[in-house]
Amino acid sequence: MSDIADAAKRLLLGRPVRSDRLDHTLLRKRIALPVFASDALSSVAYAPDEILLTLALAGLAATVVSPWVGLGVVVVMLTVIASYRQNVHAYPSGGGDYEVATANLGRTAGVSVASALLVDYVLTVAVSVSAGAQYAASAVPALRGHETAFAIGVVALLTLANLRGVRESGAAFALPVYLYMLGVGSVAVVGLVRYLAGDLPQAASAELEIVPQSGLEQGLTGLAGAFLILRAFASGSAALTGVEAISNGVPAFRKPKSRNAATTLALLGLISITFIMSILVLARATGVHYVEDPASQLLRDGVPVGEEYVQHPVIGQLAETVFAGYPVVFVSIAVVTGLILVLAANTAFNGFPVLGSILAKDGYLPRQLHTRGDRLAFSNGIITLALAAIVLIWAFDAQVTRLIQLYIVGVFVSFTLSQLGMVRHWTREMRTVTSPVTRRRMVRSRVINAVGLGMTGVVLVIVLVTKFTHGAWIAILAMGLVFVLMKAIRRHYDLVRAELALGDDPAAARALPSRVHALVLVSRLHKPTMRAIAYARASRPQVLEAVTVGVDPEDVAELRAQWEELDLPVALKVLDSPFREITRPILTYVRSIRRDSPRDLVVVYIPEYVVGHWWEQLLHNQSALRLKGRLLFTPGVVVASVPWQLASTEGQTGLEGTVQGTVPGAF
Known part of the structure; x- marks a missing residue:
């Protein structure tokens, strides 16, 4: 029986890898980009959707401001990426926000960041895979109604792939990520060319009328309208999720690690910003309508479209419009978009186990999370993440709109505390540096992190205010529970260590x-x-x-x-x-x-x-x-x-x- 089990394990995961082969698992930039940036890149597929969906609550006229909301998200993204480029140079050991907060703000702040990141990683898997399931259902009608089972199956496959090792999973996922970039890039380029040429057609949903939500019939005027814009901005800020994964994954890069990680961050920012703004501009130009409940919110000739109406995601509608007459292209883009949403979860499968290992080493999580498996991956962390994500997907029925409300709270908690920690880091370092050149560089870095602190702090407040009653309280509660659990684990390990210590009389222990x-x-x-x-x-x-x-x-x-x-x-x-x-x-x-x-x-x-x-x-x-x-x-x-x-x-x-x-x- 054990021989059969061992053979099955070898077939699924491959042969064990010697510890001295760890350097061979390090990633080049062209592989690290799809491995660590797939989460942030995939956000392009649903962040514009969430902006349009939220603004649609105020009716058709409100959706015209979507590019301006997107521009606000882009400004924050540029600031955060510039800030994290400082982080990877200052703290290249892989602790990321947790290490920055612990070293500069104390253990309590570090555990707070860690709890936020752990919850965020679980939500990354749940949201990404659920969004991928919805895209898959739009391309394959037979999957409609079975999105939850499909999503859970995908999580199981991702778990298996990651148990084979970081390098192997990265190589397997690189091609789909680049195909997604090619697909969205082609929609952006061809769409903008057709727009400038004046022959860009209207989307199929453009002829429909949007019914505003009760109390928002006057559009974006007044306090309710301003609050809705802030809520749309908070939802669109989901595009920033995944940026922190690169700072946590610096040890997985080839040397020079910090420089390669910083370069990957810059590429991620450039690509994400280009895609987000292109999608929002094209969505406005083509009249794309995207609402939470299309059966009742969309009208055709004054009559609700009903349950039989199928609403495709924004990128799907744009692909169908830009490449009208070429259904193969539309289906291909829908497939690769769904695939990248699924693979975005791979970012969490790389970040969560590494962070879990560091926390386990520091005594905040069970020791088993610190050890590597046969394939030099943190197997226990991978399995823990998969189980937690499956529970969430099942509990929320793979509904992205419900899960997204929980999503970005944790990441902005870690953003804000990390930037505060970096400001204190540079302030402390400047006290011991006398070189004018070095001091100027540190001053510049501190300014970047200070601006990042201000922006992420403001966004965190907006997110908490606008999303608390929509489900963000669940994420906050989860972070609190994880925080208490980690503190309890650390307290237990400390008590055991004190109990087992030799004490002042080591000879007594040898009696x-x-x-x-x-x-x-x-x-x-x-x-x-x-x-x-x-x-x-x-x-x-x-x-x-x-x-x-x-x-x-x-x-x-x-x-x-x-x-x-x-x-x-x-x-x-x-x-x-x-x-x-x-x-x-x-x-x-x-x-x-x-x-x-x-x-x-x-x-x-x-x-x-x-x-x-x-x-x-x-x-x-x-x-x-x-x-x-x-x-x-x-x-x-x-x-x-x-x-x-x-x-x-x-x-x-x-x-x-x-x-x-x-x-x-x-x-």
Whole structure:
């Protein structure tokens, strides 16, 4: 069975990779861009949708301001990218915002950032895969109604791909990301050329009328209109998600790591800004309409379009309009857009495990997240992220509009605290630097980070105000729970470390027990029992006893007769058990020894069967397991399991050809 499982694992994940091959997993810029920037690039596919969807609540006239809202998002993006270029040079170890906040603002701020990032990574997977499922459903009608199952299946595939290793998953995902860039780029270029030439047609949805939401019939006038614009800006700021992933992934770049990461950040910013503005300008030029509930919000000749109307995402509508008469191009762009939305989750699959490993090393997450798997990936972190994302997708039915409200709170919390940390970093560094050139560079960096702090802080306030009642409170609650959990884990590790420390008198920890009192548990006289006795004698304890529990008088009499017949040089003690219990009499006897001689060490040898099939485990060793579980809580007691491999283990032990038997010369 284990051979089959191992073969299946090798088939799915590949052969184990030696630790000294870690350098070979590092990424070139052309692979790092799709690996770490796919999240931010994919935001182009749904951030414009969210801007138009929000503005549509005020009716058709409100959507004309969408490019200006997009311009506000672009200004923030430029500032954040410029700020993070400073981060990757100052903190290239991969801790990203967590390291910056911890080093400059303290542990509490660092854990706050970490909790925000962990929640954001989970939401990245859930939102990206759900958006991809919706695009896939628009291209393949058979998937409609099955988006949740499709999204969960995609998360499972992404998990499998990432368990094979960062470099392997990056190479596999690079081509789809570049195809997406080509697809959206072609829509932008061809659309703008046709617009300038005057032959750009109107979108199919342009002929429809948008019904404004109650209370917004007057458009964007008044306080309600201003609030709606801010809400649209907050929704569009989802385009900034993923920018921080590069600062967390600096160790995965080839040398020079910081410079390559900074270059990748600049490329990411240039491409994202170009795509966002092109989509919003073309959407306005072609009259694209995009609403939350098309069945009731869109009218044709004054009549709602009804449930049969299929609303394609904005990029899909633009592709269909720009390449009118070429349905193959529309379908291709829809497919690659859906694919990039799915692959955007890969950014989180690279960021979450690395951050989890750093947090585990610092004692804020379980130690298991710090270790690498067979393929040098942080396997436990990858699996943890996948499970959390699947729960979210299932809970929110893969609805992007519902998930997006939770999304960007965490990332702007980390943005703001990170920029505040960088301002303090440069201020502290400038106190020790005398070189005018270096000081000018630091002043420039501090100004960039200060501007970034101001902008991200303002956006964070806008996001909290406009999205709190729409679901952002769930993300805030999740961050709080993760924060408390990480603090509790760190407190536990600190308490354990203090409890296990040698203290002021290391010699006391080396003190030997007065005597060793060995007990061999005997149920019947057979080879496993003889082996346990032999091992106990080999340890040369001061006292050695064989102990059995007298449940059945006939069995006890037979055991005594066999014992005397073999003339074993070990005393056999029978413990009474009037209620036919096994565990309690042994525990009582062990505790009596400890009570009479507190400085003695009691070693209990338990013969155990090693079985080759899972179902055999149900038939053996149950009493031994219960007894071990109780003895482990008894101070001054050591439990020694003495294994005996049954024939069913043949072919699984790796010791085929050896002969089982007792220790030579034991008796």
